[in-house]
Amino acid sequence: MEQKIKTDFDKFISTSNFSKQEIELKKAALDNFLKNGFPSRKLETWKFSDINQIIQKNIGELKFYNDYNIKNEISHDIFLKEIEHNKIVIVNGKIEQFNFEYEESDKIILTTLHNLKHNFNEDNSLLSLNNSFSDKIHNILIKKNYSFKKPLIIYQITNDKVGNTNINFQLDFELEENSSIKIINFSDDNSQKNFINNLFNFNLGKNAILKNYKLDKKTSTNIKYDYSNIIQKENSISETFIFSSGSDYIKNEINCNLEGKYSSAFINGIHLLSKNKHHEIRTNTNHLYENTKSYQLIKSVIDDSSKSVYQGKIYVDSKAQKTDGYQLSKAVLLNEKAEFNAKPELEIYADDVKCSHGSASGSLDDDSIFYLMSRGLDQKTAKELLISGFLLDVVEKITDEEIKKLIKNMIGLN
Numbered sequence: 001m002e003q004k005i006k007t008d009f010d011k012f013i014s015t016s017n018f019s020k021q022e023i024e025l026k027k028a029a030l031d032n033f034l035k036n037g038f039p040s041r042k043l044e045t046w047k048f049s050d051i052n053q054i055i056q057k058n059i060g061e062l063k064f065y066n067d068y069n070i071k072n073e074i075s076h077d078i079f080l081k082e083i084e085h086n087k088i089v090i091v092n093g094k095i096e097q098f099n100f101e102y103e104e105s106d107k108i109i110l111t112t113l114h115n116l117k118h119n120f121n122e123d124n125s126l127l128s129l130n131n132s133f134s135d136k137i138h139n140i141l142i143k144k145n146y147s148f149k150k151p152l153i154i155y156q157i158t159n160d161k162v163g164n165t166n167i168n169f170q171l172d173f174e175l176e177e178n179s180s181i182k183i184i185n186f187s188d189d190n191s192q193k194n195f196i197n198n199l200f201n202f203n204l205g206k207n208a209i210l211k212n213y214k215l216d217k218k219t220s221t222n223i224k225y226d227y228s229n230i231i232q233k234e235n236s237i238s239e240t241f242i243f244s245s246g247s248d249y250i251k252n253e254i255n256c257n258l259e260g261k262y263s264s265a266f267i268n269g270i271h272l273l274s275k276n277k278h279h280e281i282r283t284n285t286n287h288l289y290e291n292t293k294s295y296q297l298i299k300s301v302i303d304d305s306s307k308s309v310y311q312g313k314i315y316v317d318s319k320a321q322k323t324d325g326y327q328l329s330k331a332v333l334l335n336e337k338a339e340f341n342a343k344p345e346l347e348i349y350a351d352d353v354k355c356s357h358g359s360a361s362g363s364l365d366d367d368s369i370f371y372l373m374s375r376g377l378d379q380k381t382a383k384e385l386l387i388s389g390f391l392l393d394v395v396e397k398i399t400d401e402e403i404k405k406l407i408k409n410m411i412g413l414n
Helices: 004-013 018-037 050-059 123-134 364-372 379-394 400-411
Strands: 085-091 094-099 106-112 137-142 153-160 168-176 180-189 195-204 208-214 220-232 237-244 247-258 264-273 278-287 293-302 309-314 323-333 339-348 355-361
Touching: 004 018, 004 050, 018 123, 018 400, 050 220, 050 247, 050 323, 094 153, 123 168, 123 195, 123 220, 123 278, 137 208, 153 168, 153 195, 168 180, 168 364, 195 208, 208 220, 208 247, 208 400, 220 237, 237 247, 237 339, 237 400, 247 264, 264 309, 264 379, 278 293, 278 323, 293 309, 293 339, 293 379, 309 355, 323 339, 323 379, 364 379, 379 400
Parallel strands: 085 153, 137 168, 153 180, 168 195, 180 208, 195 220, 208 237, 220 247, 237 264, 247 278, 264 293, 278 309, 293 323, 309 339, 323 355
Antiparallel strands: 085 094, 106 137
C-alpha cells in the first residue's frame, strides 16, 4: 500500500498548483500517515470501529489520486426547495460553486489557505491523510457583528466519476466577534465504495454563534469520516446536530475547545440504522476556562445487524471552575443482532463543577406497545409511534424553528 500511496501522491502534486511550502507541509503530513496507517482497534478511540478492516472488507484497494481538475456538472434537482438558502456545492471533494446570494458580500471574505500547520495533528492519521491529499483549503471569514440572513447549505456530492477512491476535503470558518451562521451539511452520494474524509474547522470569536446541522440520509456504500474542530471564545455558542442513517459506515468526530468564559457547546445526535450499517459519534468537549457549559444527547434506534457507537469525553481543566457538563446516550435495539456500544468519560481537575454522564439501552417497552394496540393501533404503527417519541426530544433541541421543521419532514418525525 505504501508504494501505491507515494505514487498517487506524486501524481497528485504534479497535476496541482501548490506552492513549495504547501508541498513540504503535505509531504510531512503524508510521512505521518505512512508511519501510523489507518486507525485500528489498537487505538482506544477506535476500539469499536476498526476502519482499516472496514475499508479492506468493503472497498479493497483504494486509489488515493483524485483529479481535482475535472469540471463536474451540477444538477439543480438536488437543491432543497423548502427554504431559501446560500450554497456551497462540493463534487468529489472539489468546490464547484460558492453562492451567497442572500448576504452582504462585503461582510464575508473568502480566501485560500496556504498553511496547513494549524490542522496538523500527529495523533490522528486520518487528518494527516486529509492534509496530504486535499485540494486547496478555503477559509470563510464572517466579519464582526454580521449574522447570516439565510442558512448556508453545504452540498457534498459524489458522482460516478469516482469509485474505490479516497476523497479528502477541508473547509475553515472564522466567525469574528458577535457574528453568526447556520449551516446544513447535506450528503448526496451517487458513487459507490469510496472513502470520504472530511475536515471542518470552526473558530468562534467573542459572542459568536454557530449552528451546524449534519444530515446523512441517502443510502450509500461509501465509508465516511467527518471531523469537526471547534474553538470557542468568551460567550460564544456552538450547536451541532447529527442525523446519521444512510451510509454503510460513518464516524462523526467533534473536538470542541471552550477557551472563553461563558462559552457553551451543545451536541445532539440521532442514529437510525437498519440492515448492516455501522455508525459512530465521538465527542471531545474540553472545558478550558471557568463558567463554561456543555450538553450532549445522543439517541440510537438500531435494527437488523446494525451497530451504533457513542464515545463521549468531557474534560475539565484545573482552571475551569464552575463548569456545567452533561452527557447522555440512549439506544433502542429492535433486533437481538443489533449492537450498541457506549463509552462515556469524565476527566475532571477542578473541584467546583457540575458534571454528569450516563448511558442506557434496551428494547421497546412491551407494555407501551400493548397499550397503544388496545387503543386501536396495529403493532407496526404502535412501534413507529414509540420510536418517533423516543427520537423527537433530540430534534426538539434544535433552536432554529425553520430548520427544525425541515429536518422533521426529512426524517419523518412530524
